[in-house]
Amino acid sequence: MTLENTLLCGDCRELTPKIASDSVHLILSDIPYGIGADDWDVLHNNTNGAYLGASPAQEKAGAVFKKRGKPLNGWSKADKEIPKQYYEWTASWAGEWLRILKPGGSAIVFAGRRLAHRCVCAFEDVGFTYKDMLAWEKERAPHRAQRISVVFERRGDYTTAEKWAGWRVGNLQPLFEPILWFVKPYKIGGTIADSVLNNEVGAYNAEAFERRFRSQANLISAARSNADVGLHPTQKPLKLMEALIELTTRENHLVVDPFCGSGTTLLAAARLNRRYIGIEIDETYFERASKRLEDFNKNRERNLFAFG
Numbered sequence: 001m002t003l004e005n006t007l008l009c010g011d012c013r014e015l016t017p018k019i020a021s022d023s024v025h026l027i028l029s030d031i032p033y034g035i036g037a038d039d040w041d042v043l044h045n046n047t048n049g050a051y052l053g054a055s056p057a058q059e060k061a062g063a064v065f066k067k068r069g070k071p072l073n074g075w076s077k078a079d080k081e082i083p084k085q086y087y088e089w090t091a092s093w094a095g096e097w098l099r100i101l102k103p104g105g106s107a108i109v110f111a112g113r114r115l116a117h118r119c120v121c122a123f124e125d126v127g128f129t130y131k132d133m134l135a136w137e138k139e140r141a142p143h144r145a146q147r148i149s150v151v152f153e154r155r156g157d158y159t160t161a162e163k164w165a166g167w168r169v170g171n172l173q174p175l176f177e178p179i180l181w182f183v184k185p186y187k188i189g190g191t192i193a194d195s196v197l198n199n200e201v202g203a204y205n206a207e208a209f210e211r212r213f214r215s216q217a218n219l220i221s222a223a224r225s226n227a228d229v230g231l232h233p234t235q236k237p238l239k240l241m242e243a244l245i246e247l248t249t250r251e252n253h254l255v256v257d258p259f260c261g262s263g264t265t266l267l268a269a270a271r272l273n274r275r276y277i278g279i280e281i282d283e284t285y286f287e288r289a290s291k292r293l294e295d296f297n298k299n300r301e302r303n304l305f306a307f308g
Helices: 012-018 056-065 082-100 116-126 148-154 158-163 192-199 206-213 238-248 264-271 283-307
Strands: 006-009 024-030 101-110 129-137 176-183 219-221 254-257 275-280
Touching: 006 283, 012 082, 012 275, 024 082, 024 238, 024 264, 082 101, 082 116, 101 192, 101 238, 116 129, 116 176, 148 158, 206 238, 238 264, 254 264, 264 275, 264 283, 275 283
Parallel strands: 006 275, 024 101, 024 254, 129 219, 254 275
Antiparallel strands: 101 176, 129 176
């Protein structure tokens, strides 16, 4: 049974093993960040009722900050286990990624700033080489760092509030997201040139990257269009996914996304004449991804028929 140009609904830990070893040129995926922004992003065993609570300021802010996580130092032993459990979750599927990639092939993942280091460790521990981190610079990002002086004012402590005027609680505005670039080691005794010759992977397309971003820098800017929002809470720009596919693959290469969400990676692959396999566990997002691919294929067939 061939899985090429297929979208599967299910758990990638159960479905990725169906993909043949050493057959994939690129794995490109916006994996869950493990920061608890949505139910599907809670990847730990912490059942503390305060987790995913809401402060008065966040309730006032509305849907942008509907839920909140815990302080970075944690409140309990369960809190401190969250990074370790994210590592263990990542390691539970990263080994299969290594198996299906061709030697020299790339695995590129979007990761949250808070737990990206745990993702790196998990990938390295199953056998990947950590090649680089790219920074996707966004044109805007929500920022609701609370003024600490307001907290003291509500307590009636105006002296302390004045002392801490201008100070805030929270993070700086998150205008970049890490993109982690891993590679499957090529054969012992070989070279990157041998990998390119034997597997058509290992080098990167500098010309295509410069055409899109006017440089080979690992800081890249890619703005969202109207079509890049509304289908998934963490939907990424189509042009950004196309750039990463062009960076590491050639036409007819096989691109896999085991956490494909609304299907942006698969649509980008199809538009660039790459083969693809996608896996999505959520039925709602699976249906949205299927619809996007169906619409693209219909339009392509219509254009081919029109222009003969």
